[in-house]
Amino acid sequence: MERLKQKILAEGKVLSDSVLKVDAFLNHQIDPALMADIGKEFADRFADVGITKILTLESSGIAPAVMAGLILKTPVIFARKRKSLTLTDHLYSAKVHSFTKQETNEISISQSFIHQDDTVLIIDDFLANGQAVFGLIDILKQVGANIAGIGIVIEKSFQDGGKMIRNAGYRVESLARIAHLSEGNVTFIEEEN
Numbered sequence: 538m539e540r541l542k543q544k545i546l547a548e549g550k551v552l553s554d555s556v557l558k559v560d561a562f563l564n565h566q567i568d569p570a571l572m573a574d575i576g577k578e579f580a581d582r583f584a585d586v587g588i589t590k591i592l593t594l595e596s597s598g599i600a601p602a603v604m605a606g607l608i609l610k611t612p613v614i615f616a617r618k619r620k621s622l623t624l625t626d627h628l629y630s631a632k633v634h635s636f637t638k639q640e641t642n643e644i645s646i647s648q649s650f651i652h653q654d655d656t657v658l659i660i661d662d663f664l665a666n667g668q669a670v671f672g673l674i675d676i677l678k679q680v681g682a683n684i685a686g687i688g689i690v691i692e693k694s695f696q697d698g699g700k701m702i703r704n705a706g707y708r709v710e711s712l713a714r715i716a717h718l719s720e721g722n723v724t725f726i727e728e729e730n
């Protein structure tokens with residue numbers, strides 16, 4: 538997605554050979570117009586597969602997921618990373634090791650919102666080693682729901698997550714695929730979209 542790539546080049550900061558900071562439009566400050574375009578792109582790519590729910594992970598997946606849900610006319614559920622007083626029992630949970638925080642969180646959703654007859658699109662902001670997405674897949678397997686695919690805003694293709702998830706048989710649509718990060722520069726995998 539060309540507009541997203543231009544935004545990454547203009548406002549992304551390469552913190553190391555493995556970490557890209559996009560606090561200016563996705564992870565802290567949010568660019569709503571860009572999120573609307575991202576949501577439309579996900580909705581277009583997954584238009585014909587009968588999505589009934591979108592599942593993401595708090596907090597940075599929420600903005601792109603909501604924009605996709607607005608167009609696909611589906612509810613958006615975000616898995617929570619911390620137990621809350623209001624989210625206590627009747628949960629589906631999975632363990633996720635965070636690439637950026639280097640800690641393991643238990644992520645959970647209420648059993649009320651996704652059911653066996655749902656067809657679910659998973660959306661997340663970044664794909665690195667795939668732990669977050671595999672945690673969401675784990676939850677959906679517990680539910681018994683159909684997983685239509687995974688929409689990722691930024692995939693770091695030099696890390697293993699994308700390969701592992703595709704090898705597991707899932708459709709992954711990433712709007713920007715990074716071939717490598719080095720010396721402050723971002724290099725994308727070129728593809729026609």
Ligand code: 5GP
Pocket residue numbers: 555556557558559564594597634635636637661662663664665666667668669670693698
């Ligand atoms: P994974 O679980 O695929 O290893 O990592 C994905 C999660 O880690 C994403 O949900 C995102 O929050 C975070 N993440 C991974 N790599 C990066 C990165 O380079 N930059 C930022 N800002 N977040 C990242």
